[in-house]
Amino acid sequence: MPAPFAASLCGFRINNGQVTANPNTSDSNDSGSIELGRALFNELGVPTDRVVGKDPGARLEEAIQLHLQPLRPDLAILRSRSALEFEQYAHLRVFPAFVSNHKETAPTLEQLQKIAEQLPNSAATKRLKRRLAKATAEFGEQDRLSTRLKLYMPEESLLKLDLTCASVDEGRESFLHLGLSSKWSLRTDRAQDCVSQGSKLASQRRGPMPHYAVITMEPRPAMLKIIADQSGSVDYVYHLDLPALIRAMERVRSRKPAKWSPGVTFDRLLKQGRIRDYDDLVSAVQAIPARANSTIPQGAIEEAEEATGGGEER
Known part of the structure; x- marks a missing residue:
């Protein structure tokens, strides 16, 4: 026909x-x-x-x-x-969501360090400054890895x-x-x-x-x-x-x-x-069957998107 x-x-x-x-x-x-x-x-x-x-x-x-x-x-x-x-x-939605929502930590940590510098000298302030210095190093490395990931991951489009x-x-x-x-x-x-x-x-x-x-x-x-x-x-x-x-x-x-x-x-x-x-x-x-067996657990993709910020309103 x-x-x-x-x-x-x-x-x-x-x-x-x-x-x-x-x-x-x-x-x-x-x-x-x-x-x-x-x-x-x-x-x-x-x-x-x-x-x-x-x-x-x-x-x-x-x-x-x-x-x-x-x-x-x-x-x-x-x-x-x-x-x-x-x-x-x-699953192909997850990486674009990561790219769109990832933000470098350096600007935020710099602001926190400036605030810490204005605090009165104390044992707590010293601990805070040491922790901020450690966080700056740790998150700086994460930022560098994220930048490389965004640079080298293929941008396949469908x-x-x-x-x-x-x-x-x-x-x-x-x-x-x-x-x-x-x-x-x-x-x-x-x-x-x-x-x-x-x-x-x-x-x-x-x-x-x-x-x-x-x-x-x-x-x-x-x-x-x-x-x-x-x-x-x-x-x-x-x-x-x-x-x-x-x-x-x-x-x-x-x-x-x-x-x-x-x-x-x-x-x-x-x-x-x-x-x-x-x-x-x-x-x-x-001939399409009435229902297909799902191969992805319910909510799995949503959880992954939320983990990368994809579930947040922009």
């Missing part, structure tokens, strides 16, 4: 106030992109005079969310969420996930079951971002890896290959209407040489099972 909203997001671009023959999936500098886009739109029955908004990507995310949420009302299906909000990545599907239970970290990178169309940099994000999600998690996939309307096999042909960074590429894309590919292929490269690439991706239809995404969401 293709996405029921796929065709409604399709239209043609405007140039100088006139409707062009360039689909809003296409790269205007790539004739192959335009040809495949037109063939796909023809299969979808998109009128040649239809004009759509400038940001189909945002509308795509909204349409997916609105379609999937009623299928699993027990899960939270949300847009634009940081992976750090979920159990498998909650892009926000366009769509997330998670269990949300009171008193527990939200558990991420599925993360989607939603791309209406692809360019090389966008495709590489998807692969990079999948690699980071895999390497930086603690606990089960969420199902991570890309969903797109991109018709070009060369662009789909950048994501689908990678080792394991992305599970699948879900296409909004794979049957229509298959028909469009066959229509264009009939006008091409026998070993037309995009056709060969597309066939390989299909046989590998790396490109799947939107219906497979629906099945994946419906």
Whole structure:
């Protein structure tokens, strides 16, 4: 079953106030992109005079969310969420909280030393001064170590996930079951971002890896290959209407040489099972268990954040 909203997001671009023959999936500098886009739109029955908004990507995310949420009302299906909000990545919040809230002790100790110097001479004052001198040395070393820690620790960043599907239970970290990178169309940099994000999600998690996939309307096999042909960074590429894309590919292929490269690439991706239809995404969401066993004790992350000052109001 293709996405029921796929065709409604399709239209043609405007140039100088006139409707062009360039689909809003296409790269205007790539004739192959335009040809495949037109063939796909023809299969979808998109009128040649239809004009759509400038940001189909945002509308795509909204349409997916609105379609999937009623299928699993027990899960939270949300847009634009940081992976750090979920159990498998909650540990990554601790160091940024430390960096944001750590303060050097030297200024405070210097103020206390000035106050001590103004106190009358006594045994207690002498003890206080000795203790302050010792504290200055001890905390000074901690400050130096903290400075080195902040300098040399890697600042790995995770892009926000366009769509997330998670269990949300009171008193527990939200558990991420599925993360989607939603791309209406692809360019090389966008495709590489998807692969990079999948690699980071895999390497930086603690606990089960969420199902991570890309969903797109991109018709070009060369662009789909950048994501689908990678080792394991992305599970699948879900296409909004794979049957229509298959028909469009066959229509264009009939006008091409026998070993037309995009056709060969597309066939390989299909046989590998790396490109799947939107219906497979629906099945994946419906198959998510009602509850996941938490691997982090309740309150553990909150306690760590409070220990570094992350729980304090700023």
